[in-house]
Amino acid sequence: MKTVTIYTDGACSGNPGPGGWGAILQYGKFKKELSGGEGHTTNNRMELTGVIAALEALEEPCQVELYSDSKYVIDALQKGWAKSWKAKGWVKADKKPALNPDLWERLLELCTKHQVNLHWVKGHADNEFNNRCDELAVMESQKFKGEEPPVQEDIPPLEQVTDRIYVFPGEDFNGRDRPFLYFVRGDKLRLAVDAGNSPAHVKAFYAALKAAGHPTPDLTILTHWHWDHTFGLRAVKGLTLATQATNEVLRKVQTWAWDPASMEERLASGEDIQACADCIRREYDDPEKIRVVTADMEINGPVALDLGGITCQVIPQDSPHSRDGLFLYFPEEKALAVGDGESGDYYELDGQYDTRRLETFLSFLDTLDYDLALPGHQMPWSRADQLAELRTHLEP
Numbered sequence: 365m366k367t368v369t370i371y372t373d374g375a376c377s378g379n380p381g382p383g384g385w386g387a388i389l390q391y392g393k394f395k396k397e398l399s400g401g402e403g404h405t406t407n408n409r410m411e412l413t414g415v416i417a418a419l420e421a422l423e424e425p426c427q428v429e430l431y432s433d434s435k436y437v438i439d440a441l442q443k444g445w446a447k448s449w450k451a452k453g454w455v456k457a458d459k460k461p462a463l464n465p466d467l468w469e470r471l472l473e474l475c476t477k478h479q480v481n482l483h484w485v486k487g488h489a490d491n492e493f494n495n496r497c498d499e500l501a502v503m504e505s506q507k508f509k510g511e512e513p514p515v516q517e518d519i520p521p522l523e524q525v526t527d528r529i530y531v532f533p534g535e536d537f538n539g540r541d542r543p544f545l546y547f548v549r550g551d552k553l554r555l556a557v558d559a560g561n562s563p564a565h566v567k568a569f570y571a572a573l574k575a576a577g578h579p580t581p582d583l584t585i586l587t588h589w590h591w592d593h594t595f596g597l598r599a600v601k602g603l604t605l606a607t608q609a610t611n612e613v614l615r616k617v618q619t620w621a622w623d624p625a626s627m628e629e630r631l632a633s634g635e636d637i638q639a640c641a642d643c644i645r646r647e648y649d650d651p652e653k654i655r656v657v658t659a660d661m662e663i664n665g666p667v668a669l670d671l672g673g674i675t676c677q678v679i680p681q682d683s684p685h686s687r688d689g690l691f692l693y694f695p696e697e698k699a700l701a702v703g704d705g706e707s708g709d710y711y712e713l714d715g716q717y718d719t720r721r722l723e724t725f726l727s728f729l730d731t732l733d734y735d736l737a738l739p740g741h742q743m744p745w746s747r748a749d750q751l752a753e754l755r756t757h758l759e760p
Contacts, residue, residue: 365479366391367427370418373487373497374410374434375505380574382508383407385414386500388493389421396421397496401504404574408436410501412467419474427479433487433494442482446472454577465577466549473551519568522547522576525744526697526736528674530576532569536741541592541643543740545569546701547578548694550671556581557692557701558740559604560596562647567599583669585678586659587703587740588686589613591640598657606659607680609688614658622651637710684722684757685709693732700729700747701738706754717757726754 369390376383384401398417401410411434419428432438440446449455449462450472456462474480485491488498520533528549534542542565546557560566570580586594586606594614597604606614620626627644630636644651669676674696683689683705692701705725708715729751737750 365425365427367429368422369429369431370415371431371485371491371493371497372411372414372418373432373494373501374407374412374414375498375501376405376407376410377505377509379407380404382505383410384501384504384507385410385417386497386504387414387418387421388497389418390493397500399500399504401501401508402580403508404570408434409464409467410505411437412464412471414497414501416467416470416474419471419478419480422478425477425479427481429481429483431483431485431491431494433485435484438482438484440468441471441475441480461577463577466554466579469551519571519575522572522578525738526699529694529697529699529738530578531738531744532572533743534741537639537643539643540565540647541640542647543592543704544738544742546738547573547581548671548674548676549578550674552670552672553582554579555669555671555676555692556584556600557738558587558593558703559584559600561592561594561643562596563599564596564647566596570601585690585692586610587690587692587701587705588683588688589617590686590704591617591644593703593740595654595656597659598655603661604659605661605663605678607688607690608662608664609680610690611658611662613688614656618656618658620656622654627651639710681705681725681728682721683725684717686711693734695733698733698735699738699744700732700734700736702740704740706737706739706750707741708757719758722754722757726751 370387372387374385382403383405385399387398389396398421415437446468454462454465485494487494522530522532525531530547532545534544542561543558545560548555560569580601582602584600584602584604589610627641631638631641648654667678674694677693679691679693681689681691685704685707689705691705708717735747736744737747738744
């Protein structure tokens, strides 16, 4: 087994605020530096991230001599605190929640892969490698200093739906038409369902994730093109994915102007609908600031994703609500994210249901073994209640 020496450090300006991490890996005469950062984070998250990134860079199990100036990291591992927090459902001895469970999960798993010997070093002292890691961390944090701070608004807390799925509550047509956003915590990847209706909505979502000890998603998947699920896309971090059909519509919407006259013209022609225009004016102080972007990746058929400990089947399917529907099925959780697929068609049928499309949709749902539906504009509900409600729209 190879012996690798690792030095790590984290830094944060404001705590929380813009932060960075640095790491140095040494094996014989070889040395490698790693670094990264985030716009809104904490010092402890950066300390943990530096250690995780360094260990994840190792391509095979190794004996690791790990040096860090973080008592938070060293003590929690050396004294078994982190294992105890996990065993108690991420609750500390004082009955308070243990912070950063997402990062601790990853680090504990890495510590089972590698043989890690822990060493605490005094920070900002005479250790050249620790000082270099500090320089890397600070340089990375500086890159984010110009980032716009999180939106100041009342942010609803994230609510846990299943072992790995969480929901961020939204608002209906009487408010800003913010859809319910979902966060799925895999061991390797974190996924978000839909991008929200504005950059402010995305920032609120990310703030709720952070408050609950979760990172920003690695991947965000769009369930359909409608404005309330896509106009936050330009503020999304990580990769984004949609169907080819969704991106095609978004490319068209990119050409739209958002001055009052243009918005009224689209209402008059039927290209847009009044309820959406009203909600857009409530969400945006100035709709002319709207900037529509497309997803990074397109699919035109089913895709299976291994998030680590949970899989996601991404399934394009026409729905009663939108022709470009996309559904996310999580077999291990017996849950199905449906976006607005359960609703009627507001653009073609004034919110009513096309019987043939609804029958096809119900047949599609029958092929999936799920107990919980994750809709876009209400809290999750049971499959039985979902299907009973949908079938009422088949009645004459």
